[in-house]
Amino acid sequence: MSLVGSTKRQLQLFRDDGWNSLMMKVSAFCEKHELETVEMEADFVDSKRRRKKTGVSNxxxxKVNCLYAVLDIQLQEFNDRFNEVNTELLICVASLSPIDAFSEFDHSKLLRLSKFYPDDFSSGEFISLEQELSIYIDNVRNDDRFSNLKNLGDLARLLVETRKHMSYPLVYRLLKLVLILPVATATVERCFSAMKIIKTHRRNRIGGSIFE
Known part of the structure; x- marks a missing residue:
């Protein structure tokens, strides 16, 4: 999430102050390869409608219709995919990571993570999970079989092989929910992509109630 934040800031910085440096690179490239440069103050001519005045300069x-438009799309995509809720969810998920002897483990973040799944944990199980997490992390950190794990899939597999998933059923349930998260998200996105194909503007005019 830190890298996502840095990328967003760099994109915004380039949008705010990157035009002049970009044009210097373009001019140097054109000069090096003996290419004709565009007069930026001249009127822009649409190659598809040369006779019609666009009313804007090159x-x-x-700058606005091309560069800013692309950067705005990228920034909006980041904001849509990594909004406040998704960001917190991913940060909490990282606390389950077994890398470096579970160095990312954070008791409070995992309890917050369980709050994202109110239908999967009863109020009593929330209380039990708090106690279970403390015993779980002490146990796996002191078990050499869990010392070299690299990802959540390996952790889930080893929990089953060692039958620890029966000792820590709530932790294992939380782990399973996290593991299916990418698949569930991809399925939802594919559904919306399919809807864009089916629900065109023309079909909307016929009637949209069947899609709602």
Whole structure:
């Protein structure tokens, strides 16, 4: 999530102050390869409608309609995929990681993670999970079989092989929910992609109630 934040800040910085440096690189490239440069103050001419005036300069077209438009799409995509809720969810998920002897383990974050699944944990199980997590982390950290795990899939597999999933059923349930998260998300996104194909503007005019 730290890298996501840095990427968003760099994209925003480039949007705010990157135009001049970009144009310097473009000019140097054109000069090196003897290419004709575009006069930025001249009127922009649409190659598909040359006779129709666009009313904007080349500067406005390439800076606003091209560069800014692409950067805004990228920033919006980051904000949509990594909103406040998703960000907190991913940070909490990282606390289950077995890498480096479970160095990322955080008791409070895992309890917050369970709150994302109110239908899977009863109020009594929330209380039991708090106690179970303390015993679980002490046990796996002192078990050499869990010392070299690299991902959550390996952790889940070894919990079953050692039958510890029966000793820590709530932790194992939380782990399973985390493991299916990418698959569930991808399935939902594929459904929306399919809806975009089915629910076109023309079909919407016929009637949209069947899609709601």
């Amino acid at each position: 500067m406005h077209h390439y």
